[in-house]
Amino acid sequence: MIKEYPNLKRELSVLEFQLSRCEGIDYDTVISSLTFSKPEGERVQTSGVSDVTARAALAYRKVADRMSDEWLSYLAGQYGQIKEELDFFEHAVRGLSGKLPEIVWDMAVERFTWEELMMKYHISHTMVAKYRKKAIKELDVLYEERDRQTESFILR
Numbered sequence: 026m027i028k029e030y031p032n033l034k035r036e037l038s039v040l041e042f043q044l045s046r047c048e049g050i051d052y053d054t055v056i057s058s059l060t061f062s063k064p065e066g067e068r069v070q071t072s073g074v075s076d077v078t079a080r081a082a083l084a085y086r087k088v089a090d091r092m093s094d095e096w097l098s099y100l101a102g103q104y105g106q107i108k109e110e111l112d113f114f115e116h117a118v119r120g121l122s123g124k125l126p127e128i129v130w131d132m133a134v135e136r137f138t139w140e141e142l143m144m145k146y147h148i149s150h151t152m153v154a155k156y157r158k159k160a161i162k163e164l165d166v167l168y169e170e171r172d173r174q175t176e177s178f179i180l181r
Contacts, residue, residue: 026114026164027133027157033107040104047097117167121160128153129160 118129128146131137137145139153148156 026110026168027129027161030111030114030133031136033111037104037107037111040100040107044097044100044104047100113171117164118160120167121163125156125160125163128156132157 115134118133119126121129124146128142131142131145139150142148142153143150
């Protein structure tokens, strides 16, 4: 998750943008193009819009509505999943022991290089590696606990 964090934040940002701009499919334009109320060629149409064309337009509207709803639902679902993962990761990082929360936050969220971490915390390259390894072990325990709780809920 430490490596995936920036990609998930970027993906969340894109989903937020898409959700904020989600207007669905503009079916009014398509429906009006399907309902030929003007005569074509030299033939004169006196009955207005045919029943077949009107039914096709209404069927299209229902399909367009369903597709728009499915798209919005998909975007919202993706957003919810990624947001939940990021929130849990940030919560887990804050719950680490000792100096680990600060170091891992700088490593994963702030994207510090190991050299920057060494300078900021006045530690060696080896200590950065040890802190990282310890953080991964602690995070594994927290993720396993979350998985156990989820499994317990599902199997009850």
